Amino acid sequence: MSKIATIIATYSRRMRIRLESNIEVEARIKGKKIKAVCGDVVTAEPIKDEKDWLITEIMERRNALTRPNKSGQTEVLAANLDAVIIVTSVSPIPDWYIVDRYICAAEILGIQPIIVFNKTDLLDENIKIDELLEYKRLGFSVVNFSVKSKKGSKKLLSLISEKCNIVVGQSGVGKSSIINKLLYSSEQRVGGISKSGEGRHTTVNSVMKSLKSGGYLIDSPGVRDYMPALATPAEAQRGFREISEFSQFCRFSNCLHLREPKCAVKKAVEENLIDYRRYESYKRVVNLTSKLSQKKY
Numbered sequence: 001m002s003k004i005a006t007i008i009a010t011y012s013r014r015m016r017i018r019l020e021s022n023i024e025v026e027a028r029i030k031g032k033k034i035k036a037v038c039g040d041v042v043t044a045e046p047i048k049d050e051k052d053w054l055i056t057e058i059m060e061r062r063n064a065l066t067r068p069n070k071s072g073q074t075e076v077l078a079a080n081l082d083a084v085i086i087v088t089s090v091s092p093i094p095d096w097y098i099v100d101r102y103i104c105a106a107e108i109l110g111i112q113p114i115i116v117f118n119k120t121d122l123l124d125e126n127i128k129i130d131e132l133l134e135y136k137r138l139g140f141s142v143v144n145f146s147v148k149s150k151k152g153s154k155k156l157l158s159l160i161s162e163k164c165n166i167v168v169g170q171s172g173v174g175k176s177s178i179i180n181k182l183l184y185s186s187e188q189r190v191g192g193i194s195k196s197g198e199g200r201h202t203t204v205n206s207v208m209k210s211l212k213s214g215g216y217l218i219d220s221p222g223v224r225d226y227m228p229a230l231a232t233p234a235e236a237q238r239g240f241r242e243i244s245e246f247s248q249f250c251r252f253s254n255c256l257h258l259r260e261p262k263c264a265v266k267k268a269v270e271e272n273l274i275d276y277r278r279y280e281s282y283k284r285v286v287n288l289t290s291k292l293s294q295k296k297y
């Protein structure tokens with residue numbers, strides 16, 4: 001009989017699923033065309049005389065975090081999310097343009113971006129980071145964190161409890177360390193089979209862990225140069241809240257805020273009402289989206 005389950009890990013071909021009873025089993029998918037990702041809700045059934053289960057259907061996704069691959073097609077990173085935890089750190093130095101792009105993706109999906117600034121133990125406490133101040137001013141949640149000196153866990157947990165969260169950011173910023181910090185210790189895991197199965201798969205693409213306080217954390221593989229997959233360049237402004245706020249006053253309703261006359265966004269940039277770096281970031285997303293859409297056709 002088929003049962004409802006959630007994808008909690010994907011390897012090259014196979015996956016691990018969590019049944020509603022909280023039991024975790026290994027599974028493979030029927031047909032090569034359907035591709036499931038962490039967070040997907042599926043139907044699955046046991047296979048006679050086998051340890052594996054068979055995934056028979058992927059339910060419609062509430063949302064999905066995507067990016068375009070090199071040939072311009074959309075690749076799904078994870079599905080059915082409530083928040084994107086964007087990790088930056090003192091070292092490696094943050095690429096704020098990448099942070100803006102993750103924020104852009106989250107805003108368009110209507111899910112919460114949470115900015116975590118890790119390794120603050122390496123920093124003089126009084127140093128203020130302009131970009132973080134700007135994010136706070138725009139109303140985003142910013143958490144100063146240190147895995148090493150145990151800072152920020154309580155605040156971050158209060159923001160992510162009961163949600164399905166994906167943790168993203170440059171390689172080496174401390175994503176896995178932060179997840180470990182926040183997780184159930186293995187003895188407290190409810191149900192589920194032992195961890196022994198995990199070691200057999202060398203190429204883990206993505207894995208979802210359960211939080212003690214309720215909710216989930218998805219550890220994603222380091223995506224080096226993230227870019228949201230947008231339908232059109234015009235969609236980009238929906239991912240930059242201050243730009244969409246001013247855009248209602250532009251002369252043209254289809255203004256892209258690049259070279260158009262009587263553009264309220266450009267005026268706001270000149271008057272320092274919009275941060276210049278954020279505007280640059282927006283323009284890069286518009287230009288990259290135009291380039292990628294040319295590749296597609």
Ligand SMILES: Nc1nc2c(ncn2[C@@H]2O[C@H](COP(=O)(O)OP(=O)(O)O)[C@@H](O)[C@H]2O)c(=O)[nH]1
Nearest residue numbers: 118119146147148170171172173174175176177
């Ligand atoms: N000083 C310091 N080092 C950290 C902190 N968090 C993580 N690291 C170190 O940063 C490196 C990368 O961490 P990791 O969790 O693997 O990063 P990931 O690639 O984003 O998953 C490791 O050597 C960690 O020990 C922190 O808060 N302070």
Ligand SMILES: [Mg+2]
Nearest residue numbers: 175176177219
């Ligand atoms: Mg990692």
Ligand SMILES: [Zn+2]
Nearest residue numbers: 250255257263
């Ligand atoms: Zn404009």
